[in-house]
Amino acid sequence: MDHFEGINFSEMWCGIESAPGYLKPVVKVATGGTTGSSLAICGYYNVASGIYKNILVIGWEKLNEGGATTGIITAFDPVWERPSLAGALGPLALMAGMYSAKYGITPEQAAKVTVKNRSNAANNPFAHLQMPNITIDYVMSSQMISYPLRLHDVCPQSEGACAIIYANEEETKKITDNPAWVKSVATSHYYTFGTDDKMYDLPTATMASKKVYKKAGIKDPIRDLDVAEIYEPTSWSELAWTEALGFAEPGQGGKLLDEGITQMSGELPVNPSGGVLSTNPIGATALVRVAEAAIQVMGRGEKRQIPDVETALAMGFGGSLWTELLILGKEKLR
Amino acid sequence: MSEEIEKKIYRGRIKVPYKHTAGAYVERFITEIGKNNKIMGVKCPKCGKVYVPPKMICFTCFEKMEEWVEVGKQGTVKGFTVVTHSTPVMPLEPPYAYGIITLDGADTDFVHLINESDPKKLKIGMRVEAVFKEKPRKRILDIEYFKAI
Ligand SMILES: [Zn+2]
Numbered sequence: 076m077d078h079f080e081g082i083n084f085s086e087m088w089c090g091i092e093s094a095p096g097y098l099k100p101v102v103k104v105a106t107g108g109t110t111g112s113s114l115a116i117c118g119y120y121n122v123a124s125g126i127y128k129n130i131l132v133i134g135w136e137k138l139n140e141g142g143a144t145t146g147i148i149t150a151f152d153p154v155w156e157r158p159s160l161a162g163a164l165g166p167l168a169l170m171a172g173m174y175s176a177k178y179g180i181t182p183e184q185a186a187k188v189t190v191k192n193r194s195n196a197a198n199n200p201f202a203h204l205q206m207p208n209i210t211i212d213y214v215m216s217s218q219m220i221s222y223p224l225r226l227h228d229v230c231p232q233s234e235g236a237c238a239i240i241y242a243n244e245e246e247t248k249k250i251t252d253n254p255a256w257v258k259s260v261a262t263s264h265y266y267t268f269g270t271d272d273k274m275y276d277l278p279t280a281t282m283a284s285k286k287v288y289k290k291a292g293i294k295d296p297i298r299d300l301d302v303a304e305i306y307e308p309t310s311w312s313e314l315a316w317t318e319a320l321g322f323a324e325p326g327q328g329g330k331l332l333d334e335g336i337t338q339m340s341g342e343l344p345v346n347p348s349g350g351v352l353s354t355n356p357i358g359a360t361a362l363v364r365v366a367e368a369a370i371q372v373m374g375r376g377e378k379r380q381i382p383d384v385e386t387a388l389a390m391g392f393g394g395s396l397w398t399e400l401l402i403l404g405k406e407k408l409r
Numbered sequence: 410m411s412e413e414i415e416k417k418i419y420r421g422r423i424k425v426p427y428k429h430t431a432g433a434y435v436e437r438f439i440t441e442i443g444k445n446n447k448i449m450g451v452k453c454p455k456c457g458k459v460y461v462p463p464k465m466i467c468f469t470c471f472e473k474m475e476e477w478v479e480v481g482k483q484g485t486v487k488g489f490t491v492v493t494h495s496t497p498v499m500p501l502e503p504p505y506a507y508g509i510i511t512l513d514g515a516d517t518d519f520v521h522l523i524n525e526s527d528p529k530k531l532k533i534g535m536r537v538e539a540v541f542k543e544k545p546r547k548r549i550l551d552i553e554y555f556k557a558i
Contacts, residue, residue: 168490176533222491270518
């Protein structure tokens, strides 16, 4: 994103490799953290509407060169939010604290999310942080960043890119006999000053999930979804947001994890890729969720593959507490 | 980083001046704090919710809010975090805390500094009181910080 790296035309990083795009229509989409899911939804709309037969969607980020937090801070209200609620860490720390106080979620339960996701990342050659032997103690004794968030409760800053091809039914036949179909998409925005509302949950995830489940005919996400790739910037947010997505009752996100439901072998594995806690090139991060969901549906996940995936959920989360969701499936929606 | 790579890197820092039209509601809110040490909110004529900080439109009813009401200088901490890492733009030398505070009589929350940095002494639900700056500068930091009571 130009705003994060502080440079115009960052797509020129694609260099000579981007030459096939020369003289073709290009649209640039940047919506902060949700950039990848906005890209994925725009890609779907462009092809599903019949405007284009097939398109290439690319998300990327080169965080080594910028200050993403600096970029984010400039977008917040200078009086009420910029000094204290801007950037990513401050609000996420407040949310974690309020969530744990409300429901008695413990730092051990949060650390367990990091251990789950980074252990999964060890099965994913594209994951940034490779920490196969990570332990709960290691997470809980890492440096305090912003109470109650410790270093390993938080996602890294990564460099990376992700690309997805969208094609209509005719074109798809020429490319593969094993595609992942987009079944439904939803975007929810809900924002005023950060503190006008309760902050321990993510209302947009609840709103968007209701919409996306209804369109795809999903009644019980635990039963009807086979895998979920969610956008968890912190360990605590995975616990809170699995609740917001309807995987568990409010306050039961910790129990959901303790019972093993979101583990690789559980009923609804969450983030077999290692999630955002392992890899976070912001403009690509939410697109990676969609790509990983597609990989699972296509059965191409190798060591991180969940058996027999029919339906997968991908989530994007961004700056002003947005949520974007996509449901992908082996079968087309009729 | 190797010397060879380091040679190819240009390091810089950008300072970005800006102007922000805060609007009539923020103007009044900050003026009352500095001049009269009063914290003011606005009340929605439909749902009765008192907004602190004040804003023009109720975000659930979409009603224009014009009734100003004074709220308490004391309130309850709803959430907090502790800043430990220092950067040049911080209002105080870390460690310091900031919290989400519901002032008595308000229905929305307010973010401000708390002059306590030990997480063991901070608690969700604790009571705090505003400490005003002696020489106001028409800034939100005319409330210098909140102290535990
Ligand atoms: Zn109202």
